Amino acid sequence: MSQQAADAIRDTSAPAPSESPGTADRPADRAPDAPEEVRHAVGLMADRARTASRALARADRDWKDRGLHAIAASLDARRAQVIAANREDVAREREAGMGGALLDRLRLDDARVDALIAALRELAGLPDPVGTVVRGQTLPNGLRLRQVHVPMGVVGAIYEARPNVTVDIAGLALKSGNAVLLRGGSAAAATNRALLHLIRDALHGVGLPADAVQSVDEYGREGANALMAARGKVDVLIPRGGRSLIQAVVRNATVPVIETGEGNVHIFLDESASADTAVPILLNAKTQRPSVCNTVETLLIHPRCAAAPAVLRELSRSGVRLHADERARAIAGDVPTVPATEEDWATEYMDLDLAVAVVDDLDAALEHIRRWSTGHTEAILTNDLANAERFIAEVDSAAVIVNASTRFTDGGQLGLGAEVGISTQKMHARGPMGLRELTTTKWIVQGDGHVRS
Amino acid sequence: MSQQAADAIRDTSAPAPSESPGTADRPADRAPDAPEEVRHAVGLMADRARTASRALARADRDWKDRGLHAIAASLDARRAQVIAANREDVAREREAGMGGALLDRLRLDDARVDALIAALRELAGLPDPVGTVVRGQTLPNGLRLRQVHVPMGVVGAIYEARPNVTVDIAGLALKSGNAVLLRGGSAAAATNRALLHLIRDALHGVGLPADAVQSVDEYGREGANALMAARGKVDVLIPRGGRSLIQAVVRNATVPVIETGEGNVHIFLDESASADTAVPILLNAKTQRPSVCNTVETLLIHPRCAAAPAVLRELSRSGVRLHADERARAIAGDVPTVPATEEDWATEYMDLDLAVAVVDDLDAALEHIRRWSTGHTEAILTNDLANAERFIAEVDSAAVIVNASTRFTDGGQLGLGAEVGISTQKMHARGPMGLRELTTTKWIVQGDGHVRS
Numbered sequence: 001m002s003q004q005a006a007d008a009i010r011d012t013s014a015p016a017p018s019e020s021p022g023t024a025d026r027p028a029d030r031a032p033d034a035p036e037e038v039r040h041a042v043g044l045m046a047d048r049a050r051t052a053s054r055a056l057a058r059a060d061r062d063w064k065d066r067g068l069h070a071i072a073a074s075l076d077a078r079r080a081q082v083i084a085a086n087r088e089d090v091a092r093e094r095e096a097g098m099g100g101a102l103l104d105r106l107r108l109d110d111a112r113v114d115a116l117i118a119a120l121r122e123l124a125g126l127p128d129p130v131g132t133v134v135r136g137q138t139l140p141n142g143l144r145l146r147q148v149h150v151p152m153g154v155v156g157a158i159y160e161a162r163p164n165v166t167v168d169i170a171g172l173a174l175k176s177g178n179a180v181l182l183r184g185g186s187a188a189a190a191t192n193r194a195l196l197h198l199i200r201d202a203l204h205g206v207g208l209p210a211d212a213v214q215s216v217d218e219y220g221r222e223g224a225n226a227l228m229a230a231r232g233k234v235d236v237l238i239p240r241g242g243r244s245l246i247q248a249v250v251r252n253a254t255v256p257v258i259e260t261g262e263g264n265v266h267i268f269l270d271e272s273a274s275a276d277t278a279v280p281i282l283l284n285a286k287t288q289r290p291s292v293c294n295t296v297e298t299l300l301i302h303p304r305c306a307a308a309p310a311v312l313r314e315l316s317r318s319g320v321r322l323h324a325d326e327r328a329r330a331i332a333g334d335v336p337t338v339p340a341t342e343e344d345w346a347t348e349y350m351d352l353d354l355a356v357a358v359v360d361d362l363d364a365a366l367e368h369i370r371r372w373s374t375g376h377t378e379a380i381l382t383n384d385l386a387n388a389e390r391f392i393a394e395v396d397s398a399a400v401i402v403n404a405s406t407r408f409t410d411g412g413q414l415g416l417g418a419e420v421g422i423s424t425q426k427m428h429a430r431g432p433m434g435l436r437e438l439t440t441t442k443w444i445v446q447g448d449g450h451v452r453s
Numbered sequence: 454m455s456q457q458a459a460d461a462i463r464d465t466s467a468p469a470p471s472e473s474p475g476t477a478d479r480p481a482d483r484a485p486d487a488p489e490e491v492r493h494a495v496g497l498m499a500d501r502a503r504t505a506s507r508a509l510a511r512a513d514r515d516w517k518d519r520g521l522h523a524i525a526a527s528l529d530a531r532r533a534q535v536i537a538a539n540r541e542d543v544a545r546e547r548e549a550g551m552g553g554a555l556l557d558r559l560r561l562d563d564a565r566v567d568a569l570i571a572a573l574r575e576l577a578g579l580p581d582p583v584g585t586v587v588r589g590q591t592l593p594n595g596l597r598l599r600q601v602h603v604p605m606g607v608v609g610a611i612y613e614a615r616p617n618v619t620v621d622i623a624g625l626a627l628k629s630g631n632a633v634l635l636r637g638g639s640a641a642a643a644t645n646r647a648l649l650h651l652i653r654d655a656l657h658g659v660g661l662p663a664d665a666v667q668s669v670d671e672y673g674r675e676g677a678n679a680l681m682a683a684r685g686k687v688d689v690l691i692p693r694g695g696r697s698l699i700q701a702v703v704r705n706a707t708v709p710v711i712e713t714g715e716g717n718v719h720i721f722l723d724e725s726a727s728a729d730t731a732v733p734i735l736l737n738a739k740t741q742r743p744s745v746c747n748t749v750e751t752l753l754i755h756p757r758c759a760a761a762p763a764v765l766r767e768l769s770r771s772g773v774r775l776h777a778d779e780r781a782r783a784i785a786g787d788v789p790t791v792p793a794t795e796e797d798w799a800t801e802y803m804d805l806d807l808a809v810a811v812v813d814d815l816d817a818a819l820e821h822i823r824r825w826s827t828g829h830t831e832a833i834l835t836n837d838l839a840n841a842e843r844f845i846a847e848v849d850s851a852a853v854i855v856n857a858s859t860r861f862t863d864g865g866q867l868g869l870g871a872e873v874g875i876s877t878q879k880m881h882a883r884g885p886m887g888l889r890e891l892t893t894t895k896w897i898v899q900g901d902g903h904v905r906s
Contacts, residue, residue: 058846137868143857145867152879153849231703235879250684251707256880277902284904392897393511396606404596404900413905414598414896415590426605426688426893427709428881440879443867444845447857449730451737452866 034226038219042181042226045214046233049154049179052209056177057151059208061128067174070202072120075167078198079113085194086163093161093187101291105162106188116167119418123171126417129436130177144446149439151177152235156227158249160241161187166195169238170213172420174203176438181234182215183224189217228253235440236428240421243348258428258437260421263293263376264348265406268300268365268391270382275307277403278381279314284405285379287318291350293422294377294409298345298355300365301328309333312356320352327358345372362387366394373397375424377409398424398431487679491672495634495679498667499686502607502632505662509630510604512661514581520627523655525573528620531651532566538647539616546614546640554744558615559641569620572871576624579870582889583630597899602892604630605688609680611702613694614640619648622691623666625873627656629891634687635668636677642670681706688893689881693874696801711881711890713874716746716829717801718859721753721818721844723835728760730856731834732767737858738832740771744803746875747830747862751798751808753818754781762786765809773805780811798825815840819847826850828877830862851877851884 033039056064075082086108094103129149136146155178159165166184173180184192192215200210216223227234231254238258239249250257267285269278285296301308308331316322316335323344324337337356344355345368359365369378379401380391388402399409409432411419416434423429429437487495509517528535539561547556582602589599608631612618619637626633637645645668653663669676680687684707691711692702703710720738722731738749754761761784769775769788776797777790790809797808798821812818822831832854833844841855852862862885864872869887876882882890 054847054849057849139868143861147884150849254704256709256878258880280904281902288905388899394507396507396510396603397895399896399898401898402900404898404903405905407905408596408898408900408903409896410905414898415592425709427711430893431600431896440883442850443852443862443884445852445854445857445861445867446841447855447861449734450857450861451733452741452858452860452863 033229034219034222038222039226039229041219042216042223042230043233045181045216046154046230048211049181049214050233052211053151053153053177053179055209056174056179056212057130057153059177061130063206063208064128064174064177065124066206067203067208068120068124068171070206071167071171071174071199072117072124074198074202074205075113075117075120075195078194079110082113082191082194082198083108083110085190086188088190089161089163089188098187102161105160106191108163108191112164116164119168120171123175123418126175126435128175128177129434129439132436134441141450142448143450146444147441148444149436150442152438152440153178154234155180155438156183156230156234156237156255157181158183158224158227158237158239158241158245159185160245161185162240163188163191163195165240166192167199169240169420170199172418172435172438174208174212175418176435178438179209179212180214181227182213182217183227184215184217186217186220192217225252228255231255238421256428258421258423258433259425260423260433261293262348262374262424263295263409263422264298264346264372264374265294265296265376266298266300266365266369266373266378267296267406268359268362268369268378268380268382269302269305269308269311270362270380270384270387271302271304272383272387273302273305273307273381274383275310278307278311281379281381281403281405282311282315283318285407286315286320286354287352288405288407290352293348293350294406295350296354296379296406297348298357298368298372300368301331301356301358302362302365303327303358303360309335312337315354318352320354322354322356324356325358328356331358332356348374362390366391369395369397376422377401377406379404379406398422486682487672487675491675492679492682494672495669495676495683496686498634498669499607499683501664502634502667503686505664506604506606506630506632508662509627509632509665510583510606512630514583516659516661517581517627517630518577519659520656520661521573521577521624523659524620524624524627524652525570525577527651527655527658528566528570528573528648531647532563535566535644535647535651536561536563538643539641541643542614542616542641551640555614558613559644561616561644565617569617572621573624576628576871579628579888581628581630582887582892585889587894594903595901596903599897600894601897602889603895605891605893606631607687608633608891609636609683609687609690609708610634611636611677611680611690611692611694611698612638613698614638615693616641616644616648618693619645620652622693622873623652625871625888625891627661627665628871629888631891632662632665633667634680635666635670636680637668637670639670639673645670678705681708684708691874709881711874711876711886712878713876713886714746715801715827715877716748716862716875717751717799717825717827718747718749718829719751719753719818719822719826719831720749720859721812721815721822721831721833721835722755722758722761722764723815723833723837723840724755724757725836725840726755726758726760726834727836728763731760731764734832734834734856734858735764735768736771738860739768739773739807740805741858741860743805746801746803747859748803749807749832749859750801751810751821751825753821754784754809754811755815755818756780756811756813762788765790768807771805773807775807775809777809778811781809784811785809801827815843819844822848822850829875830854830859832857832859851875
């Protein structure tokens with residue numbers, strides 16, 4: 001490190017740290033570096049991915065779409081093999097104690113294979129983000145400028161034991177012209193091996209490089225660590241899964257990460273909200289698919305909202321457990337509730353549970369949201385224009401909704417086509433990420449001997 | 454961490470690591486965490502910045518521009534104080550052995566203060582990026598969508614001892630509606646203190662929150678470490694400085710970082726390049742301002758390029774030291790050269806030095822660029838359309854230039870107005886970053902009781 005650089009991040013009057021600082025000072029919750037041989041092997045894998053990405057970047061849309069259709073056909077033809085491999089994984093994990101939703105997400109049956117095939121074919125029907133011009137002009141000096149979308153290059157994906165993500169991410173990466181390195185978790189190892197094999201065969205069959213899709217699973221957790229540390233070789237890392245997975249990747253990766261998914265979503269029922277709109281919206285936002293990130297988790301109620309009792313009654317009738325504060329319990333009357341604690345405001349239930357609080361006014365609602373929101377989606381139900389405008393302006397979330405269900409925060413619903421995930425960070429992509437968000441841009445400058453004056 | 458999350462990043466068959474892994478496994482080159490009291494203090498500072506950022510996000514363009522003019526006026530009125538504080542810094546650092554370009558960059562004189570004032574006034578004249586609509590539509594179901602640019606919120610800046618950056622970043626942040634936390638390095642401490650004071654007074658004077666601009670310098674290197682670790686409180690970190698500063702920030706920060714600046718820039722002189730365009734372009738690209746990142750550092754020559762001898766002769770006549778490989782020395786004839794080693798291909802001289810290599814053909818030029826480029830800017834000088842197209846398609850850099858000087862990779866030149874830096878990464882922003890790149894987006898969804906079906 002140069003003296004200047006060192007100066008900027010340390011105070012020169014403080015004692016200079018040694019190159020290897022004392023262990024007492026080290027952050028305790030970062031993953032250890034992967035052993036040299038694993039880093040080397042993953043590095044070589046990334047180099048092959050880079051070479052493959054160059055071919056993909058030059059492949060036109062027709063060619064990439066042929067690749068997607070070939071993967072779909074291959075998955076159809078080899079479905080028996082894939083499902084057999086999945087049975088192996090499911091049996092082993094059940095034996096090891098996995099159950100419930102986890103085991104369900106691991107399972108791949110005929111219907112789910114059909115859904116994957118349909119998604120690949122739909123992806124082939126979407127426009128190609130590569131080559132789209134962001135902006136362009138001819139400068140007064142005659143220089144021609146354009147900024148165009150180009151693939152990122154090499155994308156890394158770290159996800160939990162959901163084998164459908166393997167096909168999903170491989171398809172999205174291919175369509176956007178990127179090579180991908182996968183880390184799918186050992187619980188789905190047999191299924192992912194079978195899928196990887198057929199995807200690579202399909203790519204090869206249409207003349208695209210098989211190394212566009214590779215997996216580091218053979219190196220286990222060391223492979224994941226090496227992937228997170230492969231800055232310069234991997235352009236972006238997308239973790240898909242629960243909060244703890246995503247936080248572990250954010251904490252450990254030097255490769256840039258796009259955070260997705262966490263949604264502690266709020267709806268504010270303003271004084272002027274009518275039961276006619278509020279009841280259907282709350283039922284839709286809470287009960288349509290409670291396990292996903294755009295489902296509502298906290299309802300905030302204006303003390304004089306006449307629609308509130310009906311809303312609570314209908315939610316309860318639909319099987320929603322209401323975790324209500326004292327004032328909300330008073331509104332609920334004989335509708336069953338459980339007392340809310342502060343923990344409820346922070347909880348993303350992802351189930352038929354809803355935290356309910358009465359807040360004094362719009363200001364108090366905004367304050368509650370600022371404190372507890374994860375920045376995914378918040379909605380206001382109101383007939384007051386000034387309050388709607390303030391809510392839009394002051395809520396700092398990826399999506400701000402007026403008088404509609406929070407379930408609309410979704411790439412498909414918002415017209416983006418396929419969805420990579422929903423980003424809750426502010427860099428690069430915010431909210432639903434489509435194919436375009438898997439690209440970067442390049443400035444192309446064309447002159448006739450132009451020099452800068 | 455949930456079992457599923459743990460599974461995805463480690464192999465469950467491997468022994469589970471303890472919560473505090475053995476010190477032997479820890480990465481040795483990460484900065485230690487800042488002490489709790491510094492993290493707490495910087496956290497409170499970030500909270501005040503967040504509150505200030507909310508006021509800034511709602512301030513209209515006129516108000517922010519009044520703030521910029523007030524800072525300019527205040528800098529003008531207190532220039533004697535600022536320059537006196539700077540003399541203190543310069544004297545102390547000269548005493549401590551600083552010299553040359555470093556000492557020059559630290560210095561602030563009347564002319565430089567004038568330049569800062571002019572830049573602030575120019576910034577006030579630029580359009581406001583906040584509120585610009587990225588895309589929008591009304592869906593078939595009547596839902597109204599728009600994705601608009603909004604400020605990031607809280608920006609962190611870590612830079613070397615260049616006090617002009619303090620004013621520069623404060624102005625850019627204000628115009629884009631962001632609050633900023635600065636870490637300017639102890640060498641410029643007195644100057645930065647004087648600047649911070651007058652900036653905050655100026656903001657206060659027009660009714661904008663003074664806490665929109667704060668500094669962590671009082672905590673020295675611990676302040677920088679705390680800033681880098683303030684994920685969730687600081688939205689983005691922009692390091693400005695040399696390679697080692699930027700790499701240290703990238704390695705240590707959990708806050709998302711935008712990498713800027715490193716430019717190992719190439720020009721490929723194709724067979725069909727004419728001396729009429731090649732000579733002025735090379736002279737411009739190398740000699741106009743050799744210390745900046747868009748200056749050319751390596752010239753690659755096609756073996757049959759007739760213009761090459763004239764180009765080398767004119768570069769040498771202009772004082773450029775040519776670090777040439779064997780074949781390039783043969784072309785140079787009696788033009789003085791020094792032998793190039795592999796290190797020259799990797800070097801960003803930022804001086805009147807140029808590495809020169811003869812490459813077999815366009816493929817070899819592309820291969821050389823792939824190996825050594827930092828992804829900033831590369832140019833081809835050619836009259837061959839197919840080669841120009843291949844160069845544009847296959848070079849993976851922020852800017853790809855045909856028949857013009859590499860000096861055009863610059864926010865001002867490309868019409869972006871003020872420049873935050875030149876990003877050499879692919880996430881969020883690539884190439885010159887203007888005010889728009891200091892914003893994120895928000896989806897605004899408006900319905901009339903819409904639910905998802």
